[in-house]
Amino acid sequence: ILFGFLLVLVGGSLYAVEPTNATCIARSWLTNLGFSTVLSAVLVKLSTINRIMQKSKKCRRIKLSREAMFGSVGVLVLIDAIVLIVWTSISPPQAVEELVLPEELGTIVESSVICDSQMIVFYYLLDGWHLLLLIVASVLSFQSRDIVPAFNESRSIGTMIYSNFLFMLIRLIVFVLGDRGLISSNVYGASMSLLYALDTLIATTIYVIPKIFEAQKEPLVHVSRGSIVLSGASLSGISGQFQSSGGGSANFSTSKNSENQNQER
Numbered sequence: 001i002l003f004g005f006l007l008v009l010v011g012g013s014l015y016a017v018e019p020t021n022a023t024c025i026a027r028s029w030l031t032n033l034g035f036s037t038v039l040s041a042v043l044v045k046l047s048t049i050n051r052i053m054q055k056s057k058k059c060r061r062i063k064l065s066r067e068a069m070f071g072s073v074g075v076l077v078l079i080d081a082i083v084l085i086v087w088t089s090i091s092p093p094q095a096v097e098e099l100v101l102p103e104e105l106g107t108i109v110e111s112s113v114i115c116d117s118q119m120i121v122f123y124y125l126l127d128g129w130h131l132l133l134l135i136v137a138s139v140l141s142f143q144s145r146d147i148v149p150a151f152n153e154s155r156s157i158g159t160m161i162y163s164n165f166l167f168m169l170i171r172l173i174v175f176v177l178g179d180r181g182l183i184s185s186n187v188y189g190a191s192m193s194l195l196y197a198l199d200t201l202i203a204t205t206i207y208v209i210p211k212i213f214e215a216q217k218e219p220l221v222h223v224s225r226g227s228i229v230l231s232g233a234s235l236s237g238i239s240g241q242f243q244s245s246g247g248g249s250a251n252f253s254t255s256k257n258s259e260n261q262n263q264e265r
Contacts, residue, residue: 001041002208005200007034012196015189024093024115029084031196032126033077038203039133039164040076042157044069046140053147080129087122098185112185120179127172134161134168160207167199 011030014023048069096116117123138161145154171192178188 001038002204004034004037004039004041005204005208007031007037008196009034009200012193012200014193015196016193017189019095019113019115019185019189021092021094024095025088027115028087028093028123032080032084032130035130035164036077036080036133037073039130039137040073042160043076043133043137043140044072046137046144046153046157047072049147049153050140050144053144076133080126083122083126083129087117087119091117091119093117098181114178114185114188123175127168130168131165134165137161156207156210160203163202163206164199167195167202171195 007030011027011032011034014027014030017023048064052064093115094117095113098112098114138158141154141157141161174183174188174191174195177183178185178192183191
């Protein structure tokens with residue numbers, strides 16, 4: 001999630017510099033892949049938590065693999081990358097000099113450089129894909145509202161999703177205004193850069209920073225190369241964060257399974 005926010009922040013900062021062919025392509029790739037990474041990671045995390053809770057209610061064991069979770073995130077980000085590859089191959093955003101005559105009968109011509117593409121539909125396609133990820137994450141967040149407090153992140157994630165949606169809507173409005181020439185290229189670039197920075201800052205403040213403070217207050221549950229079985233009682237006492245190391249996997253079950261194992265031993 002932090003890596004995705006970093007990509008968005010770097011890509012957004014490129015809107016504040018004078019456009020070149022390289023920066024026009026780079027800012028589209030960085031911002032879109034960054035948002036896709038953040039939303040995909042949140043979506044996979046919510047989906048995993050919901051699976052744990054559903055299986056625990058049925059007294060069933062669930063095996064979590066770090067590789068599988070990273071793979072799910074990679075597949076969702078790959079969809080974004082494929083669209084960007086097609087866009088860059090067909091009609092990549094390029095720096096174009098725009099000449100504007102401020103006065104109808106004037107003799108002074110204003111020159112500005114903007115990023116333009118003949119296939120602007122890809123911009124809306126990527127925004128639509130990110131909107132779909134936001135909607136799915138919102139549904140999963142709503143479904144997890146009644147789980148144990150240790151794993152309940154519906155409020156913070158829901159607030160972050162709402163913030164991302166508002167900034168996406170504002171950026172879309174600014175993009176349409178800039179594409180139609182209703183605002184100058186300087187105003188457009190500065191506005192987009194500021195919106196990306198604020199979006200990243202607010203989302204980090206809402207979701208990431210509280211996690212850092214929680215990690216300092218509560219110990220993490222570390223899983224070694226083997227596996228760990230958590231009972232229903234211990235499940236509610238966890239601080240909401242667990243970390244796997246050594247490429248291992250984690251097994252979660254209810255207290256019933258734990259008691260059966262003790263009897264067998």
